Each structure stands twice: as C-alpha cells, then as structure tokens.
Amino acid sequence: MNGNHPETPGRQMPACNPLAWMEEELADLARRVQERKLRQSETARADEVETAGAYTRRDGKLLMNLASNNYLGLAGDKRIHQAMIQALRGARPSPAAGAGASRLITGNYAAYTRLEQDIAAWKEREAALVYASGYMANTGTIAALVGRGDAVFSDRLNHASIVDGIVLSRAGHYRYRHNDTGHLRQLLERHQDARRKLIITDAVFSMDGDTAPLRELLRLRDEFGAMLMVDEAHSGGIYGRQGEGLCHALGIHRQVDVLMGTFSKAFGVYGAYVCGSSTLIRYLTNKSRTLIYSTGLPPAVIAGIQEALNIVRTEGWRRTRVLEAARSLRSRLRAAGLDVGEGDSPILPVIAGSNATALAFGARLEEAGILAGTIRPPTVPAGSARLRLSLTALHTEAQLDEACRQIIRNGRELGVIQ
Ligand SMILES: *Cc1c(COP(=O)(O)O)cnc(C)c1O
Secondary structure, eight states, X not given: OOTTSOOOTTOOOOSSOTTHHHHHHHHHHHHTTOOOOOOOEEEOOTTTSSOGGGEEEETTEEEEEESOSOXXXXXXXHHHHHHHHHHHXXXXXXXXXXXXXXXXXXXXXXXXXXXXXXXXXXHTSSEXXXXXXXXXXXXXXXXXXXXXXXXXXEETTOOHHHHHHHHHHTOEEEEEOTTOHHHHHHHHHHTTTSSSEEEEEESBOTTTOOBOOHHHHHHHHHHHTOEEEEEOTTTTTTSSTTXXXXXXXXXXXXXXXXXXXXXXXXXXXXXXXXXXXXHHHHHHHHHOHHHHTSBOOOXXXXXXXXXXXXXXXXOTHXXXXXXXXXXXXXXXXXXXXXXXXXXXXXXXXXXXXSHHHHHHHHHHHHHTTEEXXXXXXXXXXXXXXXXXXXXXXXXXXXXXXXXXXXXXXXXXXTTSOO
C-alpha cells in the first residue's frame, strides 16, 4: 500500500507485509550463492559473425553460445521460419494465431493429425500424440500412467519434469542411484507388490551428457513386469539414422512402452510428443490432463515442427558434425585435466565443485566472450556445481579452439585444474 490510495474506511491496514517471508528466502538463496536472475538474450545478426546461430547477444554483448540446446542449429533455419509464416499467410479459410481451444474441443486442426502420423512413421510405432511442451508431456503422461498404490522407479538425475509428474501422480516415488541398475533391482524387489510399476529414465542426461543403460532397463522391466518410459529430449535429432533417438540407435525402440521426446531442443522449435502403441495413445487422449485441459499449440508452431522434422530426418550431416565437435572438445578438456563426465553427447559438464567457483568460472568465460551454462544445486547435487557446455552443428573449428583455450586457461587460474 502506498499513500496514493485512500484507505478504505473501517478497514485496518495490515500490521505486517504478508510476503515478508519471501525476502528472507531470497536473502537465504543469495547467501548460498544460489539466487538466479533472468538475463536478456538476443540472437546474433548474420553480418556480425560467421555462424550467427552459434552466438548470442547478452545484455548487449556478443558471446559464443555454448549454453543452448539448439544442437543442430535449426532455431535459426530459414526454411522453418518460412513454414511458420506460411502457416499464417496461406491458412484457409482464415489465419489463426492460436488454436482457440483444447484439442478435444475445437483445437485439433488437420496439421496436427498429419504431424502425428509422420512422427509415428518416423519412430516406427503405431501412434503419436503431440503435447505443448516436454514439461507437459512428462507431467501429463506420468500422472496418467500411475496413481495411488503404484510405484515409479526413477533415476536420481532425471529431469525435473519427470519428478514433478511423479509427485502429481501420487504414486510411490523410488529414486535409484544414477544409472545404477543394481540399486534399481533392489528397489523393484522391495516394491514388487505395487499395483503398477513404471521405470523411467532420461536417454541422455541433461546436466551430465551421459546415457542410460537402456538394454538393462528393458531386462528389468521384463523381469519385474513393469512399464518402461524413456525421455529422448536430448537424444532426439542426435542419435539414430534419421535422428529418431537413442532407443532407435540401439534397436530397442519397438520394445519401450512409452517414448517421449521434445521439439524444443535439437528441433529448434517448441512442443513435444509421446509415441507407442495405439492403445497407449488412445488411453492418454482420455486420461492425460495436460493434453485435455490446455489449449492446442498455435498452427504456426505445428508447421514449424513439421518442417523441422523433415530437416532432422534428412540432414544427417548435422548430427555427425555436432557429435564430432563434442568429441574433439571433450577429449581436449579431459587431456588438460578437467572432469568432463563420461558421456558421448553434445552436452559436456565441466565440474567446478563449489557454487562460487562455478560462478566465477562462468563469469570469466563470459568476460572472454564465451557463454556457458552455470549449473548449481538444486539442479545438480551439492558440491558438483559446474559449467554445462552444449555444442551445435554450427560451431566452427576455430571457434572451438578459442573456447578450449579459454576454458583451460581459466580452469587453471581458478584451481579447477590442479
Ligand atoms: C528440457 C527437457 C524437458 C522439458 O522439455 P520442454 O519442451 O523444454 O518443456 C523434459 N525432459 C528433459 C530430459 C529435458 O531436458
């Protein structure tokens, strides 16, 4: 309240600020070097740098972007932009900015059906269902698959949207140590009697860049009569001959019960899908609340995803390039003495340890013109604050050489490299 408003007669001004506790919580976050702030990012201009999609402008400064999930460089692809513009310009009988309703009411236009048929064909499964985002696909699917009296077995490093879906489902939540199938087996044995059992994992882990032991998880699924759900958010577009994902690359895509992936990372657009048997998709259409109670995606977004899918399937050089670039950078940083994890994906963690060291590392790189993700708890376990480097198919060798030099130099100066 301030002095500009006349006080309502007969009402007491509150004695204290009901939101005062927020100031205390924020001060606490700041003390632990965990407060986050939104910063402004703009795309780089094509005339500024050789590969604009590999750069970003932050608070006005041009930075090499090693922090995006735009692995294939498609966010800036003109063909996708054109498809999105065309969806508005060419729409009959009249263009629509938004879907206007949830898909089960009047928001399910023809482009949705075509896209879902193409996704199902690409993934070699019976049917697919498009969701508004990966977060909504995971929460809406998990909460539909399990409920009270059921048990979910989830890798400790799974994405937050998986954790939230499990909480929302009210099922028992059993977290196994990262990629530890021995620990998973113990938990499955202990909770054999649960009504339904669901094992769930990221295919590629978002903050570590390593991959799940999917074949072993399938064996445990069979042994314990569970369902298996795999989140391909960071592996879609990257693995498989047509970018189908890690399950395809391993030849197990027909056996996994629930396959989920996003269009917000390698595809460079927005949205997500779940695919599997037609029974699964019919069931989710009836039971998945994030699908039922939320508006369909705008037609321009669906058109953008459709074009991105065509490009992801056909332009294999993009996956080859980004994996090559990641391998090269990973081996050089490891040789210099940095802990870059065990993965073989476009995501490279550089473990710094304390929050303060990770922040200082990130700030120094930014000073040197390089943007890396600075990831702190609770996103990663305490004591493993890190830089998260993510590459794109657009980074050139010269750019990566420069990044490598700066990371190693600053790692030495900060004592991350002993
Ligand atoms: C990013 C991510 C999601 C969420 O996807 P959005 O489309 O950004 O909502 C889900 N799962 C994993 C593993 C992710 O990395």
